[in-house]
Amino acid sequence: MIEIRWHGRGGQGAKTAALLLADVGFSAGLFVQGFPEYGPERMGAPITAYNRLSKDEIRVHSNIYEPDMVVVVDETLLKTVDVAAGLKTGGKVLVNSSRDPAEVLAGFGALNGEVYAIDAVDIAVRTIGKPMPNSPLLSAAIRLSGIMGKDEAIAAMQGAFTEKFASKPEVVGGNMKAVSEAWSAVLKIN
Amino acid sequence: MTRKDRMSGNQAAAEAIRQINPDVIAAFPITPSTEIPQYVSSFKADGLIDTEFIAVESEHSAMSACIGASAAGVRAMTATSSAGMALMYEMLYVAASDRLPIVLAAVNRALTGPININADHSDSMGARDAGLIQLYSENAQEAYDNLLMANRIAENPDVMLPIMVCQDGFITSHGIENIIIEDDAKVKDFIGEYRPEKYLLNPSESLAVGPYSVSPYVIEMKRAAHEAMKNARQAVADVSADFARVFGREYGFFEEYRMDDAEYAVLVMSSAAGTCKDAVDELRAAGIKAGLVKLRMFRPFPADELADALKGLKALAIMDRSDGFSGTGAPLNAEVRAALYGKADVKTAGYIYGLGGRDIKVDDFKDIFGELADLAAGKELPYCRYIGVRE
Numbered sequence: 001m002i003e004i005r006w007h008g009r010g011g012q013g014a015k016t017a018a019l020l021l022a023d024v025g026f027s028a029g030l031f032v033q034g035f036p037e038y039g040p041e042r043m044g045a046p047i048t049a050y051n052r053l054s055k056d057e058i059r060v061h062s063n064i065y066e067p068d069m070v071v072v073v074d075e076t077l078l079k080t081v082d083v084a085a086g087l088k089t090g091g092k093v094l095v096n097s098s099r100d101p102a103e104v105l106a107g108f109g110a111l112n113g114e115v116y117a118i119d120a121v122d123i124a125v126r127t128i129g130k131p132m133p134n135s136p137l138l139s140a141a142i143r144l145s146g147i148m149g150k151d152e153a154i155a156a157m158q159g160a161f162t163e164k165f166a167s168k169p170e171v172v173g174g175n176m177k178a179v180s181e182a183w184s185a186v187l188k189i190n
Numbered sequence: 191m192t193r194k195d196r197m198s199g200n201q202a203a204a205e206a207i208r209q210i211n212p213d214v215i216a217a218f219p220i221t222p223s224t225e226i227p228q229y230v231s232s233f234k235a236d237g238l239i240d241t242e243f244i245a246v247e248s249e250h251s252a253m254s255a256c257i258g259a260s261a262a263g264v265r266a267m268t269a270t271s272s273a274g275m276a277l278m279y280e281m282l283y284v285a286a287s288d289r290l291p292i293v294l295a296a297v298n299r300a301l302t303g304p305i306n307i308n309a310d311h312s313d314s315m316g317a318r319d320a321g322l323i324q325l326y327s328e329n330a331q332e333a334y335d336n337l338l339m340a341n342r343i344a345e346n347p348d349v350m351l352p353i354m355v356c357q358d359g360f361i362t363s364h365g366i367e368n369i370i371i372e373d374d375a376k377v378k379d380f381i382g383e384y385r386p387e388k389y390l391l392n393p394s395e396s397l398a399v400g401p402y403s404v405s406p407y408v409i410e411m412k413r414a415a416h417e418a419m420k421n422a423r424q425a426v427a428d429v430s431a432d433f434a435r436v437f438g439r440e441y442g443f444f445e446e447y448r449m450d451d452a453e454y455a456v457l458v459m460s461s462a463a464g465t466c467k468d469a470v471d472e473l474r475a476a477g478i479k480a481g482l483v484k485l486r487m488f489r490p491f492p493a494d495e496l497a498d499a500l501k502g503l504k505a506l507a508i509m510d511r512s513d514g515f516s517g518t519g520a521p522l523n524a525e526v527r528a529a530l531y532g533k534a535d536v537k538t539a540g541y542i543y544g545l546g547g548r549d550i551k552v553d554d555f556k557d558i559f560g561e562l563a564d565l566a567a568g569k570e571l572p573y574c575r576y577i578g579v580r581e
Contacts, residue, residue, distance in 0.1 A: 026196040035365035059464035
């Protein structure tokens with residue numbers, strides 16, 4: 001089972017990304033969970049969302065305390081939230097950042113895992129036309145999770161977006177460009 | 191066609207309602223059950239159901255409208271949570287007393303004080319004495335399956351009581367999980383037509399529903415409802431057996447997980463049961479004879495069957511997701527201990543957990559099993575402990 005924890009701020013799409021990742025995992029034939037931690041809805045407040053992906057039935061209904069992967073949607077959270085808390089040894093942290101790798105790494109204490117970065121906002125602005133980082137991050141997270149190869153992932157995301165954006169199909173094209181570009185834009189920085 | 195899908199518990203409940211295609215839905219939105227009527231109104235707008243959707247101005251009116259519709263002789267459903275259910279309490283008693291088989295899709299959420307939107311069972315526990323049948327669901331699949339069974343259980347001529355199908359707010363109502371959605375036609379065939387014996391809109395037989403009842407009749411009304419609730423045991427058993435025959439998933443009054451030779455067990459309802467199963471497996475791998483009883487049917491309460499299933503245990507943990515403030519244990523704890531009294535000599539420990547959505551983890555259950563071993567070894571435990579509380 002792969003357990004993923006998303007850290008973002010209300011309104012940035014971390015919850016949507018987690019739900020879309022559940023859709024993508026489902027289309028790969030996996031058992032999935034996708035759920036955010038709910039509370040009062042406050043734009044900009046730190047929020048957490050979770051995914052479990054497994055070949056076997058998933059029964060546990062708790063939050064994730066020892067993730068295999070952490071996705072940081074908003075790097076300003078590195079200052080206030082211990083995003084890597086409980087990260088499994090050899091686990092992965094994916095940070096949305098445009099900064100120099102050394103600066104990103106300075107946001108972490110000692111880590112027993114790998115750190116990856118992607119400038120998801122830049123990709124989103126160029127492809128979708130809005131600074132919505134969740135689609136590029138979804139693509140990068142799928143790649144790092146290793147649950148499927150590029151072709152299968154692109155097809156699965158196309159399916160998920162088509163369903164998600166059924167009422168505004170004009171946004172699917174930009175999102176597909178974003179996820180395609182993001183797949184090869186993930187960089188290991190430690 | 192039967193299909194494998196993934197969806198939230200609220201979507202699953204809405205899918206069940208789409209397939210049931212009730213004559214009337216009356217609902218008022220409240221977090222976290224809001225999505226259920228929202229999905230259903232989309233189904234209505236898309237022509238997938240021919241349900242009369244009544245958008246009312248409160249939950250009190252939602253249940254009142256269901257009572258009117260059900261008394262008239264049709265299938266009526268609603269959905270609610272928390273304070274919305276509390277606003278329905280008065281009418282829940284009326285629905286039960288009027289012997290109306292209304293189906294309520296409940297999404298459990300803490301009752302306000304302090305205000306909170308997350309899961310606990312204080313709302314449905316507050317309705318435990320209203321006269322509704324209560325089924326609890328571990329995940330989206332069970333919420334869907336229980337709803338598919340609900341109409342037939344409630345509408346059994348020997349029962350004729352409203353029924354509440356509960357699932358945990360946000361944890362399952364808003365989490366995406368895998369689910370099997372059954373074929374529309376097969377579900378329709380399973381549920382069948384509703385032909386009430388007596389109903390208000392029957393021109394050939396006049397009937398009064400819900401008139402003032404003077405003292406010489408009230409105890410008789412309650413006694414009859416009590417008998418109906420006893421009959422609900424058989425109805426739940428029969429409909430569940432038929433469901434297993436048609437759809438292949440088996441449901442009892444409760445699920446026994448690795449209980450055959452268990453020495454220590456946890457009794458819990460709804461989503462936390464899945465988490466506990468993982469703890470049981472880990473402990474079994476370490477040679478500890480752990481087991482789980484997941485209560486599905488809280489009303490009527492399967493006291494004799496539980497006493498049978500639990501006898502012989504060295505110790506039992508009883509887990510409540512609400513507080514009863516009795517000073518002697520929360521509702522489930524009190525009822526299970528009463529069920530055991532004189533029938534099974536089992537040491538028990540009561541736990542209150544998960545209030546207002548507080549997370550409960552696999553490790554919490556492992557700690558509880560550890561405490562059960564202490565209890566069996568003779569250590570005194572208080573009548574009730576709070577999981578994760580900061581004292």
